[in-house]
Amino acid sequence: MRPEWLAPLAAVLWLLCLVLACAGIGRVLARACLAVGALLLAIAALWQLPRGMAMPALTTSWGPAGSARFMLTPDALWLLLFGALAAFFATALGTTSLRWRSWCSGAALSMLGALGCFGLQDAVSFLVAWEVMSLGGAVLLIGEKLGDTREGRGLFFMLSLLEVGAVALLTALLMLSSSAGHLDFDHFANVGVAFATWRRxxxxxxxxxxFGAKLGLLPFYEWYPGAYGQGSGASGAILSGIVLNAAFFALARAFTSWLPGDVALAIITVALGVLSAILAVLYAFQENDWRRLLAFSSAENAAIAVTLLGASQLFRGEGLDALAGLGFAVALLHLAGHALAKGALMLAADGAYRVSGDYELIQRGLLRRSPWLYGIGVVFASMSLAAMPPQAGFVSEWFTFQTLFQGFHLAGMPARLTLSLAGAGMALTAAIAFATFVKLAGLGVLGDATKKTPLPGAERGYACATGLLGLAVLALAVGMPWWLSAIDAAVHARFADVPAAPLHDGLILVPLTNTFAFISPTKLIIACPLLALVPLVLLGMARRRHRVRRASAWFGGLPKPAHGNTTPLAFSNAMRTFYGFVYHPTDDVEQGPDHSEYFVQEMRHTASVSPLFEAAVFRTPTRIVQSVAKALGPLQSGHMNIYLGMVGVLLMLILALGLT
Structure with missing residues (x-):
C-alpha cells in the first residue's frame, strides 16, 4: 500500500469507531479501530520521513470550501509520528472510566480533527477540523468524571476559552484570506510581507x-488542570500529544509561511512563551494530583516550543536563516520528546489509579510491587521532562539554551535583550521543572505503602505501555544523530533558503558548528554506566571495612509516627512561601464537627493556591454574563401573557419595518 493512503485509512477507522461508539456496540472493536488508526499514522510517518519529502497530496471534489486538499509536510509528519505513538498506547488501554462510549467518540473526533489540522490546506476546512478537535476533547472528558469536577466547571471553562481562541483565529484567517484573495493556504505564503507592521x-x-488557547499560553493555561483533572490519563496522553502537536504545527506554519520574520511579533511571542513557561511550571510544582501536575507541565513545554518559534522568527527577521532553522528544529525536537514522556507518565497515572482508586500523589510503594517496565518508564520519562541526561528532554533543553545563547549575533538591542532575558527565564523554568518531577517520581512511585494491607503492583498492560514509551524517550535521545536527518528535511520544508548546516558531527550534537558547544547522548549512554561503577566499587569496599549502622529518623523531638512519608505539601511549601506573590496561598485549619471547647477531637488542615488570572481576567466577564442573565431572567417566567406580549411587540416591529 502506498504511504499516502495510510492516513485516509486511519481516518476511516476512526469514523468506524465513532459509529460503533454512538451505537453503543463493539467496545473492543471500537478501541481497536482507534489504536490501529494511530499505529497506521505512525507507520506512514516513519515510512515517509527518511525520504525528506512531503506526503503526496490527495484532492477531493467535495469539502467545506467546495473542494479539499490534504497533504502532510515533513514537519507535520514529524510531530504526527510521536503524537500518534502516545495515542496508540492510550487508545489501546482505553479509559479507566466505565463510560466508554463518550470516551471513544471523543478520542475519534479529537484525532480526526488533529489529522485535519495537520493536513488540510484551506482555511475553511482547517477551521472545521479545528472545531472538531475541540469538540472531541470535550466529549472525551465529559463522560469520565474521575475527579472533583465541581459539576463540570473545568470542562465548561475549557470550552469557553477555546471558543475565544476560535473567534480570534477566524478573524485572523479572514484578514489573511481577504488580502490573499483566496482561501487556499498556498496563496497565504508570504502574504504578510506586504503588510504594514501594525497589521502584521x-x-x-x-x-x-x-492557537495559544489550545497550547496553554497565558492566561489560557488555567483551563488545563480543571479539564485534565476530570479525565483519565489516557485522555491526557491524547490531548498532550497529538492534539497539542497539531496546535503547535498550525501556529508554526502561520508564523514561518504567512508572517515570516516580523521582529516586533517575534519579541511578543518570546516574551509570552517565557512568562507562560515560568507560571505554568510554578503551578505544576504545587499540584498534588498526577493529571493536574502533568497538565500544567504540558502547558510549560508548549510554551518552551513557542519561545523557540519566536526566537526563530527573531533570527529570520535579521537575515540569520541558519539560526532561524536551528530554533525551529529544536522546537520540533522538544515536542517529540515531550509527547513520548508525557504519554508514559499519563498512562503511569492510570496504572496508579487502577491500584489505589485515586490520582493523588502519595507514596504507595508502587515501584517495589510493579513490574520493572513500570518503574523504568516513570523514571526515564521523569528524567526527560526534568532535562536530565542522557534523555531526550536533556538534549532539547541543551539545544534550547544553545539557540538562545546565539542572540549575540543579532544587531538590534531589543532583540538581543529579549533572548538574554529568555535564557534566564528558561533557566528558572528548568530548575523548577527538575524539582517538579523529582516530586512526581518520589511521591508517585517511591516510598512505602501507607496502608496496613500492601497494595498490588501496576497492571501489566499499563506497566508495558509506560515502560515502552519510556524506552522510546531514551531511544530518541540515543539515536539523535540519525533522527536529526529527518528534522533537517522538516526545516528545509519551511526555510527553503537555509544553507545546509548539520546539527551533528558524527555522534556529536552541535548547534550548527562544533566550535561553539557539543554533547553526545549516544556516548553518554555508554559512559554513564561505566562512571557509575566507581561509586559502586567504593561502596562495596566501605561495606567490607565498616559495619552498617541504622538509626531512626528525626521527627522534631516527637514520637515516631506510624508512617513518616513525605507529603506533597511538605515538599512544595518552601516554594509556595517564597513565591507567595504569585500563588496567593491560603491555609485553613478547622475543628471537626464533634469538638468541645477544651478537648480537640479532630483538626482539618487545607492549603491551596489561587489562579493568577482568574480574578483579574476571567471573573469580571463571568460576573457581567451572570448579571445580564439575571436581568433577562423574567423573560423565562413561564407566564403566557408575557410571551404573547413579546410576540405582539415583534409583530409591531415587523409591520413598522415593512411600512418604512
Whole structure:
C-alpha cells in the first residue's frame, strides 16, 4: 500500500469507531479501530520521513470550501509520528472510566480533527477540523468524571476559552484570506510581507490567541488542570500529544509561511512563551494530583516550543536563516520528546489509579510491587521532562539554551535583550521543572505503602505501555544523530533558503558548528554506566571495612509516627512561601464537627493556591454574563401573557419595518 493512503485509512477507522461508539456496540472493536488508526499514522510517518519529502497530496471534489486538499509536510509528519505513538498506547488501554462510549467518540473526533489540522490546506476546512478537535476533547472528558469536577466547571471553562481562541483565529484567517484573495493556504505564503507592521502584529497576536488557547499560553493555561483533572490519563496522553502537536504545527506554519520574520511579533511571542513557561511550571510544582501536575507541565513545554518559534522568527527577521532553522528544529525536537514522556507518565497515572482508586500523589510503594517496565518508564520519562541526561528532554533543553545563547549575533538591542532575558527565564523554568518531577517520581512511585494491607503492583498492560514509551524517550535521545536527518528535511520544508548546516558531527550534537558547544547522548549512554561503577566499587569496599549502622529518623523531638512519608505539601511549601506573590496561598485549619471547647477531637488542615488570572481576567466577564442573565431572567417566567406580549411587540416591529 502506498504511504499516502495510510492516513485516509486511519481516518476511516476512526469514523468506524465513532459509529460503533454512538451505537453503543463493539467496545473492543471500537478501541481497536482507534489504536490501529494511530499505529497506521505512525507507520506512514516513519515510512515517509527518511525520504525528506512531503506526503503526496490527495484532492477531493467535495469539502467545506467546495473542494479539499490534504497533504502532510515533513514537519507535520514529524510531530504526527510521536503524537500518534502516545495515542496508540492510550487508545489501546482505553479509559479507566466505565463510560466508554463518550470516551471513544471523543478520542475519534479529537484525532480526526488533529489529522485535519495537520493536513488540510484551506482555511475553511482547517477551521472545521479545528472545531472538531475541540469538540472531541470535550466529549472525551465529559463522560469520565474521575475527579472533583465541581459539576463540570473545568470542562465548561475549557470550552469557553477555546471558543475565544476560535473567534480570534477566524478573524485572523479572514484578514489573511481577504488580502490573499483566496482561501487556499498556498496563496497565504508570504502574504504578510506586504503588510504594514501594525497589521502584521495584529494578525500575529490574533493567531497567538487562537492557537495559544489550545497550547496553554497565558492566561489560557488555567483551563488545563480543571479539564485534565476530570479525565483519565489516557485522555491526557491524547490531548498532550497529538492534539497539542497539531496546535503547535498550525501556529508554526502561520508564523514561518504567512508572517515570516516580523521582529516586533517575534519579541511578543518570546516574551509570552517565557512568562507562560515560568507560571505554568510554578503551578505544576504545587499540584498534588498526577493529571493536574502533568497538565500544567504540558502547558510549560508548549510554551518552551513557542519561545523557540519566536526566537526563530527573531533570527529570520535579521537575515540569520541558519539560526532561524536551528530554533525551529529544536522546537520540533522538544515536542517529540515531550509527547513520548508525557504519554508514559499519563498512562503511569492510570496504572496508579487502577491500584489505589485515586490520582493523588502519595507514596504507595508502587515501584517495589510493579513490574520493572513500570518503574523504568516513570523514571526515564521523569528524567526527560526534568532535562536530565542522557534523555531526550536533556538534549532539547541543551539545544534550547544553545539557540538562545546565539542572540549575540543579532544587531538590534531589543532583540538581543529579549533572548538574554529568555535564557534566564528558561533557566528558572528548568530548575523548577527538575524539582517538579523529582516530586512526581518520589511521591508517585517511591516510598512505602501507607496502608496496613500492601497494595498490588501496576497492571501489566499499563506497566508495558509506560515502560515502552519510556524506552522510546531514551531511544530518541540515543539515536539523535540519525533522527536529526529527518528534522533537517522538516526545516528545509519551511526555510527553503537555509544553507545546509548539520546539527551533528558524527555522534556529536552541535548547534550548527562544533566550535561553539557539543554533547553526545549516544556516548553518554555508554559512559554513564561505566562512571557509575566507581561509586559502586567504593561502596562495596566501605561495606567490607565498616559495619552498617541504622538509626531512626528525626521527627522534631516527637514520637515516631506510624508512617513518616513525605507529603506533597511538605515538599512544595518552601516554594509556595517564597513565591507567595504569585500563588496567593491560603491555609485553613478547622475543628471537626464533634469538638468541645477544651478537648480537640479532630483538626482539618487545607492549603491551596489561587489562579493568577482568574480574578483579574476571567471573573469580571463571568460576573457581567451572570448579571445580564439575571436581568433577562423574567423573560423565562413561564407566564403566557408575557410571551404573547413579546410576540405582539415583534409583530409591531415587523409591520413598522415593512411600512418604512
Amino acid at each position: 502584529v495584529v494578525i500575529g497576536v490574533l493567531l497567538l490567541i487562537g
